[in-house]
Amino acid sequence: MDLFDKCYAFKRHEEVKAMGLYPYFQPIYENYGPIVKMDGREIVMAGSNNYLGLTTDPRVKEAAIEAIKKYGTGCSGSRYLNGTLDIHIKLEEQLAEFVGKESALLFSTGFQTNQGAIVPLIGKDDYVISDKDNHASIVQGTLISKGLWGSDVLVRYRHNDMQHLEEVISKLPLDAGKLIVTDGVFSMSGNIVNLPELVRIARKYNARIMLDDAHGLGVLGKGGRGTANHFGLDDQVDIIMGTFSKSFASLGGFIAGEKPVIDYIKHHSPALIFSASMTPPQVAAVLKALEIIKAEPERIERLHYNANKVRQGLKNLGFNVLDGQTPIVPVVIGDDLLTFKFWRMLFDNGVFVNAVISPAVPQGMQLLRLSFMATHEDKHLDFVIETFEKVGKELALID
Numbered sequence: 001m002d003l004f005d006k007c008y009a010f011k012r013h014e015e016v017k018a019m020g021l022y023p024y025f026q027p028i029y030e031n032y033g034p035i036v037k038m039d040g041r042e043i044v045m046a047g048s049n050n051y052l053g054l055t056t057d058p059r060v061k062e063a064a065i066e067a068i069k070k071y072g073t074g075c076s077g078s079r080y081l082n083g084t085l086d087i088h089i090k091l092e093e094q095l096a097e098f099v100g101k102e103s104a105l106l107f108s109t110g111f112q113t114n115q116g117a118i119v120p121l122i123g124k125d126d127y128v129i130s131d132k133d134n135h136a137s138i139v140q141g142t143l144i145s146k147g148l149w150g151s152d153v154l155v156r157y158r159h160n161d162m163q164h165l166e167e168v169i170s171k172l173p174l175d176a177g178k179l180i181v182t183d184g185v186f187s188m189s190g191n192i193v194n195l196p197e198l199v200r201i202a203r204k205y206n207a208r209i210m211l212d213d214a215h216g217l218g219v220l221g222k223g224g225r226g227t228a229n230h231f232g233l234d235d236q237v238d239i240i241m242g243t244f245s246k247s248f249a250s251l252g253g254f255i256a257g258e259k260p261v262i263d264y265i266k267h268h269s270p271a272l273i274f275s276a277s278m279t280p281p282q283v284a285a286v287l288k289a290l291e292i293i294k295a296e297p298e299r300i301e302r303l304h305y306n307a308n309k310v311r312q313g314l315k316n317l318g319f320n321v322l323d324g325q326t327p328i329v330p331v332v333i334g335d336d337l338l339t340f341k342f343w344r345m346l347f348d349n350g351v352f353v354n355a356v357i358s359p360a361v362p363q364g365m366q367l368l369r370l371s372f373m374a375t376h377e378d379k380h381l382d383f384v385i386e387t388f389e390k391v392g393k394e395l396a397l398i399d
């Protein structure tokens, strides 16, 4: 069997394309925040993680441009050697302060951040304990640990099921090093982790906690300080991880925690040491976004108003909308083809959302994932609700 045989045999995407229903890799030609240009038309974007609407904010764009003028377009090397700028250090200091930790460390993407933190932390006799629905970047990090040290190091528990977590963790040696890793806000469902219970279990069984707050920072907690802050548990979470590709209007990621822990990761993480650092415009954009997040908390209020308005509107129409308190609004459709069809009809009518099928969600839970921005106006939200009503009726999903 040739290595590439599986590639030549892979036809599912072509079949869906032939039906005109393929929802992925759709190019955006111009981006104005809530409105984008796709397929030669203006479309309401209801599927971006640009939660605070800052990727198109003139102040953020200007900061990025100024950074290019001062430092150039890239760093051409890793943080470890020749790729550290003064603004990398400034951003690390500001992020540590923002999430209430001693120290922070930047990585070039959020994906790399999870891998980059988990791999050096988990040694031969340690355990990483991971929620089954954690983001793929956590999964990859844990699989590397498993590859390095054997299958015993990786223990998984049912999604947000604290009873199961306690069951699996109680079987591990009490004095062994343990890291519980969880998303703060789960990216597909918008579920928030049961952090109070997770903290109780971690303390009881001598485990450390790493919280991936990609979708919580800038969204939950006081002034957007994230999921731990939302529960008043900032000091109980050992490592907070965040990405810049959502509320922070850029690309990259960070971890924050105690200084010796951050220093250790800084000197042992292949994902950090062997990868070029965040580019100047990316760093400058995050610095400006952070300044705006602190100065304009009303953006967060508006974001929640927007998401709640659509969540309620779609529920009132009879759609199966998962409950939540985040800007993520999942509408369960329950079938691959119907999800693609619904997606296509929304797109044809001027609304972009994300089509999510298995394995990203379990079979039967195929869904349309809507996500909102602080910069959506009521007219955009009304249009999304009206379009859902129209398409839902045409497909006989609602009366």
Ligand SMILES: Cc1ncc(COP(=O)(O)O)c(C=O)c1O
Pocket (backbone or CB within 6 Å): 109, 110, 111, 112, 114, 135, 137, 183, 185, 187, 212, 214, 215, 243, 244, 245, 251, 252, 253
């Ligand atoms: C929960 C979670 N963690 C990590 C990441 C990875 O972040 P990035 O896309 O910035 O690399 C994402 C984004 O896709 C995410 O949703």
